[in-house]
Amino acid sequence: MSLIKKIKDYYKKGGRILFTTPSHNQGHFQTTAAEKLLGKQFLQYDLSELDGFDNLRNPQGPIKKLLENISNIYNSKSSFILTNGSTSGIIASMLAFLKEGDKVLIARNCHISVYNGLVLSGAVPVWFLPEYDSEWGIYKGIKAEQIEKILREQEVKALIITSPTYEGLYSETEKIAQICKNHGVIFIVDEAHGALYNFGNFKTKPAIQCGADISVQSLHKTAGAPNPCALVHISNQSSLNPDKLQKALNIINTTSPSYALLASCETVINYLNSSKGQLYIEKLLSDIEIFKKNISSKIHIYSGKNDPTKILIKFNGAAPSAIAGILNEKYKIEEEFSNHKSMLFICGIGTNANKLNKLCSALNEISKNTFTKCSTDAVMKYNLPDIKYTPRQAFFKDKIVIDTENAVNKISAEAITTYPPGIPVLLPGEVISKDILNKIDKSHIEICC
Ligand SMILES: Cc1ncc(COP(=O)(O)O)c(C=O)c1O
Known part of the structure; x- marks a missing residue:
């Protein structure tokens, strides 16, 4: 039942x-x-x-049936419901399959939960920078070629990537999965923003169908479940043991998951998997297409290998913060984020034509204005800092706050992100170089003792 x-x-x-x-x-x-x-x-x-x-920690009854049903729908070896977001699925996947000292290859633009998974597991990051798109101020999807090159030079236990990226760009997941298989590397995909891929035509397959071992999807982000419902899947083709993942989930999950949330996941998944649900997604995608057709030619919409539900736009050189200010004040429309080049509007199953029309009219009206061009074109030339302590070691160190001007060659205890490039230029445990210091606009900094 x-x-x-x-x-x-x-x-x-x-x-x-x-x-x-x-x-x-x-x-x-x-x-x-x-x-x-x-x-x-x-x-x-x-x-x-x-x-x-039944219970979520050791399901034997209706929850077991529900998880089996989800696993059938997603064609996975095992699927688990998360009532604490993709955050918990990412951390649990790392705790389950990485141990202290294991090296894990991670793109620097990962979500903070991946960093927190390093603190908890004791795994050691091997960071890399994906290609940067300076026209849009975002990191591109990850190319297989880049991963192949790194794996030829470095031995790692696992690779973690985010696909689609927060801004909606796809990575070459299928090719990367094959490379990981060839190198015996566990492949984990943070697919938090890709929870609709099983059900609609997104010109990408879900990560576990591309050959990833694990994927994590936030049902609340695009698929219509309440905050913070999500799923973690182990692929049918993976040799990873689902029992290990269950044990790791039991460490970090609440022992009191709300049945209202579990039941919401069940209804949402069953609906998306029905012909009605698929029509609903088709309608969403066609409404977004219409929006794009109706938008003024003064506004550029990102189009490449990306998720259509993430509408990334830029105005002929105008500062996105100025556009966002007008949208907010005059039209009561809030965007997901603006960087120095572009702005992102996230759509999901609940986004209807009416809402898209309002955004389209507002943007078209704003585009008639003349704006001063945005000035911040220069991207901080960024080299990955040297690592002195692993994230776990840094977490447990004593810390003090000092004047930033005295921090050269000290070890950061903070994560510091600057825009651009929009990723952490310093993470806890990393050496503060003079070069990085010159680009940080801060009077004090917390360091490890
Ligand atoms: C790329 C990415 N991964 C993971 C997460 C965490 O997802 P959740 O909010 O479901 O815990 C987010 C949240 O914003 C995200 O953007």
């Missing part, structure tokens, strides 16, 4: 008198303000691991 049916059935049969958590007692306690906010039903679904209801 599906989890949703199980919960409905429970109530149909009159429920039970529960002396268990959660304390709201299926919504008997709910403030009026919360009821207005959430309605009555949410808390009725917010049950704990009741007798016969």
